Amino acid sequence: MKRTVPLIITFLTGTFLVVSFFVPHSPFGELEQRLLIWFAxxxxxxxxxxxxxxxRAHVRKVARAQGGWGHSAALLVGLVATVVVGILGRVQYGSPFHIQSPFMFIYTYTIVPLQATMFALLAFFIASASYRAFRARNWVATLLLVSAVIVMLGRIPIGAAISPFFPWAQEWIMEFPQLAAKRGIQIGAALGAVSMSLRIILGIERSYLS
Amino acid sequence: MGSLGIMIGTWLAGFLTLAILSFLYKDNPFYKLAEHVYVGVSAGYWLIYVAFFDVEPMLVETFMTETGLERWILLVPAALGVIMLSRWFPKIAWLSRWPIAFTVGVGAGLGITANIQGYVVPQLQATLLPMTGFNLVSLNNLVLVVGVVTTILYFYFSKPHKGVLGWAAKVGIVFIMISFGASFGYTLMARISLLIGRLYFLFSDLLHVID
Incomplete structure (x- = not known):
């Protein structure tokens, strides 16, 4: 019951989805859609x-007054306030995502700026990491460095002002060598995912049961 | 939302933006506060999203509107969902493996079909390019085909990289390094674009220094 039933469930659902892909007849397509809804x-x-x-983790921290408990309290207040406001928006406007809903206020003035600034902050860390890592130690490292510089210069107005070569070169790099390697990596990763999926369906890979 | 609401929202967003940017100086309580608020608000957002965009329309509303088998069959995913919560009770926590097995099974099934249909076949189709004559188009197509093949060969570890395979892998690493460099440059520019957006918000919407 503890291991066999889950293995059977995985085998049946996985096999059904694969079979339904190759059988374009009723009721396979419909059942596939139903399974996807169940999955959601x-x-x-x-x-x-x-x-x-x-x-639990943050309530424990607040209750024991551990270091940084104030931040945990802020996290809990933010979470509870968002949920309460979301439910209020659903009751008042029919959907929390209604433009007038206070839930959208939280989204617009809290989540959007926080998310954008977090990602913007990464620009500094990527730049400082590259300063340390981008040393032209050998010719392949030099390739990495040169390609990065060309793409960066080619995507800003000053690059075009220096030379029309930069916008043209960055476009060529993105369209051909960059795309080629990305495509090769994607094909390899997809084939790896297919083989891993097969291992899971056949019950060879069982780490999800631990 | 009235003008007071917009003003409060703008100041709140401004404070949170500055609190996050303050990390550039060093780790400090303002950054930690904003970081924790971000986690809490995001968790609340996704909880509401899943509840009202996923479970409610797919399960509750469908259950209310459908009749017969279409209605009662929905008890299966509802039961699987409830069984998932058995992890809260250690004695019956093992039951949660059933819904996990279901989601893993669906994921694995889609992992095969979606990857083949969505990645392998279209990418191979797009790589089968014509090379007719000695011109720029053919040369670019040749670069693309050689790049794809040698990159795949670089990641082929079942044989030692010697001889022809060794040379192919060496060509592959050239493409990989160019690609990584280009991806790096592209990502950095995207992040800087976001940073410009945040600075514009601070100087325009919050401080009204620029139009």
Missing amino acids: IVAGFTMLLGVDSLI
Whole structure:
């Protein structure tokens, strides 16, 4: 019951989805859609587990007045306020995502600036990391450096002002050598994912049961 | 949302933006506060999103509107979802393996079909390019084909990289390094573009220094 039933469930659902891909007749397509909806529903419930774990960890910190408990309290206030406002928006406007809903206020003035600034902050760290890593130690490292500089210069007006070569070169690099390597890596990764999926369906890979 | 709401929102966004940027000086309580608020608000956002964009329309509303088998069959995903919550009770936590197995099974099934249909076949199709005569188009197509093949060969570790395979792998690393460099440059420019957006917000919307 503890291991065999999950293995059977995985085998049946995985095999069904593969078979339904190759059989374009009723009821396979319809059942495939139904399975995908079920998947979304079950995955939705897992969100509760994640949020519960987050709340427990931070409530514990606040209750024991551990170092940084004030930040944990801010996290909890933010979480509870967002959920309450979301429910209010649903009740008042029919959807929390209604433009007038206070939930959208939180989204626009909290999540959007925080997310954008977090990612913007990475610009500094990427730049400082590259300063240390981008040393032309050998010819392949030099290739990396040269290609990065050309792409960066080619995408800003000063690059075109220096020479029309930069915009042209960056476009060529992105369209041909960059795309070629990316495509090769994507094909390799996709084939790896296919083989891993096969291992899971056949029950060879069972780490998800531990 | 009234003008007061917009003003409060702008100041809140401005404070949070500056709090995050303050990390450039060093780790400090303002950054930590903004970081924790980000995690809490994001978790709340996704909880609401999943509840009202996923579970409610797909499960609750469908259950209310459908009749017969279409209605009662929805008890299966609902039961799987509830069983997933058995992780809260250590004695029956093992039951959660069933819904996990279901999601893993769907993921694995899609992992095969979606990867073949969405990546392998279209990417191979796009790589089968014509090389007719000695011209720029053919030369570029040749670069693309050689790049794809040698990059794949570089990641082929079942044989030692010697002889022809060794040479192909060496050509492959050239393409990989150019690609990594280009991806780096591209990512950095995207991040700087975001930074410009945040600085524009601070100087325009918050401080009204620029139009």
